[in-house]
Amino acid sequence: xxxxxxxxxxxxxxxxxxxxxxxxxxxxxxxxxxxxxxxxxxxxxxxxxxxxxxxxxxxxxxxxxxxxxxxxxxxxxxxxxxxxxxxxxxxxxxxxxxxxxxxxxxxxxxxxxxxxxxxxxxxxxxxxxxxxxxxxxxxxxxxxxxxxxxxxxxxxxxxxxxxxxxxxxxxxxxxxxxxxxxxxxxxxxxxxxxxxxxxxxxxxxxxxxxxxxx
Amino acid sequence: xxxxxxxxxxxxxxxxxxxxxxxxxxxxxxxxxxxxxxxxxxxxxxxxxxxxxxxxxxxxxxxxxxxxxxxxxxxxxxxxxxxxxxxxxxxxxxxxxxxxxxxxxxxxxxxxxxxxxxxxxxxxxxxxxxxxxxxxxxxxxxxxxxxxxxxxxxxxxxxxxxxxxxxxxxxxxxxxxxxxxxxxxxxxxxxxxxxxxxxxxxxxxxxxxxxxxx
DNA sequence: GACGCTATCTTTCTATTGTCAAGATTAATC
DNA sequence: GATTAATCTTGACAATAGAAAGATAGCGTC
Numbered sequence: 001x002x003x004x005x006x007x008x009x010x011x012x013x014x015x016x017x018x019x020x021x022x023x024x025x026x027x028x029x030x031x032x033x034x035x036x037x038x039x040x041x042x043x044x045x046x047x048x049x050x051x052x053x054x055x056x057x058x059x060x061x062x063x064x065x066x067x068x069x070x071x072x073x074x075x076x077x078x079x080x081x082x083x084x085x086x087x088x089x090x091x092x093x094x095x096x097x098x099x100x101x102x103x104x105x106x107x108x109x110x111x112x113x114x115x116x117x118x119x120x121x122x123x124x125x126x127x128x129x130x131x132x133x134x135x136x137x138x139x140x141x142x143x144x145x146x147x148x149x150x151x152x153x154x155x156x157x158x159x160x161x162x163x164x165x166x167x168x169x170x171x172x173x174x175x176x177x178x179x180x181x182x183x184x185x186x187x188x189x190x191x192x193x194x195x196x197x198x199x200x201x202x203x204x205x206x207x208x209x210x211x212x213x214x
Numbered sequence: 215x216x217x218x219x220x221x222x223x224x225x226x227x228x229x230x231x232x233x234x235x236x237x238x239x240x241x242x243x244x245x246x247x248x249x250x251x252x253x254x255x256x257x258x259x260x261x262x263x264x265x266x267x268x269x270x271x272x273x274x275x276x277x278x279x280x281x282x283x284x285x286x287x288x289x290x291x292x293x294x295x296x297x298x299x300x301x302x303x304x305x306x307x308x309x310x311x312x313x314x315x316x317x318x319x320x321x322x323x324x325x326x327x328x329x330x331x332x333x334x335x336x337x338x339x340x341x342x343x344x345x346x347x348x349x350x351x352x353x354x355x356x357x358x359x360x361x362x363x364x365x366x367x368x369x370x371x372x373x374x375x376x377x378x379x380x381x382x383x384x385x386x387x388x389x390x391x392x393x394x395x396x397x398x399x400x401x402x403x404x405x406x407x408x409x410x411x412x413x414x415x416x417x418x419x420x421x422x423x424x425x426x427x428x
Numbered sequence: 429g430a431c432g433c434t435a436t437c438t439t440t441c442t443a444t445t446g447t448c449a450a451g452a453t454t455a456a457t458c
Numbered sequence: 459g460a461t462t463a464a465t466c467t468t469g470a471c472a473a474t475a476g477a478a479a480g481a482t483a484g485c486g487t488c
Contacts, residue, residue, distance in 0.1 A: 227464090227465060227466070228465085228466080231465085231466085262466075262467090263466065263467050263468075264467090265466080265467070265468080266465080266466055266467080269464075269465060269466070270465090
């Protein structure tokens with residue numbers, strides 16, 4: 001039984017370097033933003049040589065893809081949680097949108113990485129699965145509100161005006177917010193902004209209902 | 215009278231290096247995207263030493279800010295042109311939104327630079343003026359549709375659900391489109407997508423009218 | 429328990445980048 | 459025409475990503 005050596009200087013093998021690198025990358029993103037991310041700084045924080053990450057993630061973009069994947073998983077979880085707390089279908093859809101925007105405000109650099117970066121490896125299976133799952137929370141609830149049968153796939157969004165509108169309004173608010181286009185940032189302003197977001201999404205939900213019943 | 219020397223090997227002074235650098239930067243953005251942009255490559259394309267740009271733009275971000283500024287000016291012009299061709303206020307608002315998305319589809323990297331980059335010098339006066347002008351085309355037309363008096367400022371968008379919604383839906387569609395989230399890209403697909411965008415914005419405009427009259 | 433295999437990690441090297449400092453060259457001004 | 463200011467070059471520095479080659483240690487097999 002390989003007894004874990006008790007704290008040598010620096011054990012040659014890290015133990016769980018992949019997880020440590022992801023955590024370090026998340027911290028760097030939060031502190032310095034996406035442009036402030038460097039693979040070497042990541043390695044430094046994990047107390048490991050600058051070439052070590054390559055064995056787990058290939059290159060810098062591979063690590064970023066893993067970080068983005070975990071970001072999608074957290075976003076999915078956030079949206080599901082708030083949706084389950086709501087009884088009404090319409091308010092559930094609004095709550096999902098608010099959670100989406102709140103996620104962006106809480107993790108702006110991560111959100112940018114997930115949605116606005118060309119440094120992601122889209123052929124990565126885990127990544128696309130995580131992105132798909134997040135999308136389906138939104139599209140599934142929308143289909144419920146609209147009284148539709150099956151939710152649409154992502155690539156069909158470009159051909160369905162209603163789904164496009166619903167996703168776009170939420171995503172647009174999130175994007176504009178973290179870019180500082182909607183006024184100053186800060187705890188107080190963010191809360192005020194989320195109130196406005198909730199109001200705007202309620203109006204949207206009302207419009208969806210009117211359209212599908214009219 | 216300083217007669218322009220007829221084509222020496224390489225004239226020590228470029229003549230209009232600032233413009234040449236901006237043009238080179240735009241070309242690089244179009245070819246290789248924002249992450250593919252480098253200051254040295256820019257200098258190479260302008261046939262100038264790697265340190266020359268500093269005298270005109272300070273640093274790399276200064277050049278990018280100038281490029282973004284000219285991007286906002288073009289976007290403003292595009293939106294104004296299509297709006298003037300429309301008679302009805304509602305269709306003008308729709309046309310502005312379509313122009314916004316079309317601009318993003320035509321210049322995706324430039325659009326990302328303008329809206330999703332932290333490499334811009336927001337204290338630059340020309341830059342903020344250009345951004346403000348673009349915003350006011352949209353908010354002005356929205357105010358007209360809603361029967362409002364004065365259009366709102368950008369920082370008030372975070373407190374006004376209707377304006378927030380209107381900007382967000384257009385910006386969200388543009389963003390999702392250039393990130394490939396709405397299906398494959400390409401001439402045919404883009405045209406199909408713009409039709410969907412137009413349909414979606416028409417539904418939005420109808421909703422605005424219903425709300426302000428109800 | 430010994431052997432070998434393989435994953436993990438380090439060191440070293442190359443090419444590239446942005447920025448700075450100092451000098452060269454030209455245009456503008458008086 | 460001389461001085462000043464703007465423009466551009468050369469050379470250097472620190473930092474980066476990635477590749478190559480070697481060191482170390484965990485793991486299965488016999």
